[in-house]
Every structure is written in structure tokens, then in C-alpha cells.
Amino acid sequence: MRRGLTGEKIETLWGAGTGGTFWFGPDGLWPSGPSWLEVVVERCDQWLRTYGAPEPEPEPAxxxxxxxxxxxxxxxxxxxxxxxxxxxxxxxxxxxxxxxxxxxxxxxxxxxxxxxxxxxxxxxxxxxxxxxxxxxxxxxxxxxxxxxx
Structure with a gap:
């Protein structure tokens, strides 16, 4: 995910999905889309370390x-x-x-x-x-x- 989407694409999706209430850049809530994604990944990793990983589900994606x-x-x-x-x-x-x-x-x-x-x-x-x-x-x-x- 981190290598597949540019910072611009992450920011575009996040901005559109939140109705523009979450923005990036010097005046935004977060410096950049990739830095925000790193925090999301870090928090998910913390949760998995605490509670363990669920059984993987088949992915038809x-x-x-x-x-x-x-x-x-x-x-x-x-x-x-x-x-x-x-x-x-x-x-x-x-x-x-x-x-x-x-x-x-x-x-x-x-x-x-x-x-x-x-x-x-x-x-x-x-x-x-x-x-x-x-x-x-x-x-x-x-x-x-x-x-x-």
C-alpha cells in the first residue's frame, strides 16, 4: 500500500472521503499522506502486538x-x-x-x-x-x- 499509492493519491482519497475536514500540508492536520499512513500502520501494528492477529480470511479482492x-x-x-x-x-x-x-x-x-x-x-x-x-x-x-x- 505504501509503495503503491503516491502521497498525492493518498491525500486525494483521504480528503474526498472525509469531506475536506482532514487535510495535509503545513497548515493541515498532518504533514503528508504518507506520514499519516505510517501512523495508521504503526497503530495497527501496536494493536496486533497487543491482541494478536486474527485468522486470515480468504481474499477474493x-x-x-x-x-x-x-x-x-x-x-x-x-x-x-x-x-x-x-x-x-x-x-x-x-x-x-x-x-x-x-x-x-x-x-x-x-x-x-x-x-x-x-x-x-x-x-x-x-x-x-x-x-x-x-x-x-x-x-x-x-x-x-x-x-x-
Whole structure:
């Protein structure tokens, strides 16, 4: 993850997913996306040392990369330029798919909810099916259903 996403992509995803309430740089909450990611990794490592690692679950993520990328393309195609200048968020999500399709799918759902990106009912149903393939809990995808209205 740390080697697969540039600092700019990390910052773009984090900023979009938090609605701009978490920013980076000299005036931000954190110096850079990579430094923030290092803290996240450090905290996760501390937790694992304290509580132990859970049993690994089968990861269907790699085989779902093309499907996740297609849904992200569909989701972001209708987003007006003013809501994603230069398609920076769409590009960051598609790069994230190459690193972790699971994380890219979760980010796309969070960003769609945060930014109010509309979804067609048929796409929402595909997203639900994709969430089932990732073995997500019931609310990971269903929290975005209101975007179909």
C-alpha cells in the first residue's frame, strides 16, 4: 500500500472521503499522506502486538479488481467536473484498485456517500452483489442506497 499509492493519491482519497475536514500540508492536520499512513500502520501494528492477529480470511479482492474498476468508472463518469476537478478522485480510486481492490471499493462507497454522487438502481444492485463477494457486513454497501433516490 505504501509503495503503491503516491502521497498525492493518498491525500486525494483521504480528503474526498472525509469531506475536506482532514487535510495535509503545513497548515493541515498532518504533514503528508504518507506520514499519516505510517501512523495508521504503526497503530495497527501496536494493536496486533497487543491482541494478536486474527485468522486470515480468504481474499477474493485480486480477482475482483476489474469489476471494482468498472464500477468506479461507471460511478465517476457522471460526476460533474466541479465535484471532481481534473478527475483527481476518480484517478486516485482507479490507482487504488491496482494496490487493493477491497480498499478502493470501500473508498468509492465512502466518497460517493460523502459527496452525494448519484447511483442508478441497477448500479446499486451490482454494488450490493460486489459487497457480498467481498463478504462485507450488511451496512457497508446498503448505507449508500439513499443515493439511488
Amino acid at each position: 485480486r480477482e475482483l479488481a476489474d469489476t471494482v474498476a468498472a464500477e468506479i468508472r461507471t460511478m465517476t463518469a457522471a460526476v460533474p467536473e466541479r465535484l471532481d476537478p481534473g478527475h483527481a478522485v476518480a484517478d486516485a480510486l482507479l490507482r487504488c484498485v491496482q494496490v487493493s481492490p477491497d480498499l478502493a471499493f470501500r473508498w468509492s462507497l465512502r466518497i460517493a456517500r460523502q459527496r452525494g454522487w448519484p447511483l442508478e438502481r441497477s448500479q446499486y444492485e451490482r454494488l450490493v452483489a460486489l459487497g457480498e463477494q467481498f463478504e462485507y457486513g450488511e451496512f457497508i454497501v446498503s448505507d449508500a442506497e439513499y443515493l439511488t433516490e
